[in-house]
Amino acid sequence: MxxxxxxxxxxxxxxxxxxxxxxxxxxxxxxxxxxxxxxxxxxxxxxxxxxxxxxxVLPSQQKSTILLHKPIGVVSTVKDQFGRTTVIDLVKVSERLYPVGRLDYLTSGLLLLTSDGDVALRLTHPRYQTKKVYHAWLQGVITEDAMHQFRSGVSIEEYVTAPAEINILKKKPNKCQVEIVLREGKNRQVRKMCDFLGYPVSQLKRVGVGSLTLGDLKPGEWRYLSVKEVNQLMNPDQS
The missing domain is CATH 3.10.290.10 (RNA-binding S4 domain)
Structure with missing residues (x-):
């Protein structure tokens, strides 16, 4: 090739x-x-x-996985019926790639694209509980009681979320930045949990998935994962 x-x-x-x-x-x-x-x-x-x-340097990865810093205003799909920019538009490669999960239109951060079905399954199936880390700016300064609810599970849309981690990173008048760690992937889960507790999200960014972080990638930039990184995702207990 x-x-x-x-x-x-x-x-x-x-x-x-x-x-x-x-x-x-x-x-x-x-x-x-x-x-x-x-x-x-x-x-x-x-x-x-x-x-x-x-x-x-031998060909060691027949299937490709890419780490993208998704910007705000880009959809996490292969195609968009409304003609909006998709994550595939940002990653112009010959391989046929698919997003691993989604980040909504107004959320930025770490998104993986892969041609490897095993990687996609390992990261998205509920039984594996892959860690996902978010930084969110909330309207209002969240209380300890609200964070306790977050950590215990929140009842939204006829289901109770799994316990999640939340810690305050910064406080400012009438707003705060928190770090949230989830091990499940319901649609718009962070936003819905925060809305339920009365602290709407004004800005949301995913900064980590499993052992991966954004590093120094700027919005719209991407890189291939190394074989070692893919192995760490597939076998986190052995890394």
């Missing part, structure tokens, strides 16, 4: 795409024995031999 050298390196766990570009520019990457410093250099992943700092 034809692809850019930095993409091949990133897909196979060397580093983020931007870091791979730095490594190429520094002369640390060779193709078929020739040092390559040209950005955008095309390789054939099926036939070319790529080395990084003297070691072969």
């Amino acid at each position: 034809k692809m850019r050298l930095q993409k091949y390196l990133s897909m196979n766990g060397i580093a983020s795409r931007r870091q791979c570009e730095t490594e190429i520019a520094a002369g640390h990457v060779s193709v078929n024995g020739n040092v390559i410093t040209e950005m955008g250099y095309q390789i054939d992943s099926d036939t070319d031999r790529v080395t990084y700092r003297g070691k072969n």
Whole structure:
């Protein structure tokens, strides 16, 4: 398969795409024995031999998983009937990817896209209780009693939410920022729980999923997960 050298390196766990570009520019990457410093250099992943700092870089991940920093105002679908920008529009790759779960239109943060059905199942099936971490600005300063309710489970829409973690990060007049950790994934759950308790969400961002965090990715930026990162998601007890 034809692809850019930095993409091949990133897909196979060397580093983020931007870091791979730095490594190429520094002369640390060779193709078929020739040092390559040209950005955008095309390789054939099926036939070319790529080395990084003297070691072969072999195709180790046939299926791809991407970590995207989803901006506000982008929908978490493959297509949108209203013509709005989708997460797939932001990640222009040859692989056919699908969002792992969703972040609503007004929520930003960490969203995974994958072509690997096993990864999608591992992260979304309720029995695995994958940890998801959010930072939310609430209208009003939440009380200890309300946080106790949050931690015990809240009754919304004919079901009781699983116990969740919540802690205050910042307090300001008439508002506060909290960190919320969920291990289930009901539709718009954070917003509904906070609404029920009387502290509507004014800004919501997902900052972590399982062992992953956004790192230094800016809204709209993305990177491939390394093989190690995928293995940690699939086998969190062994990481």
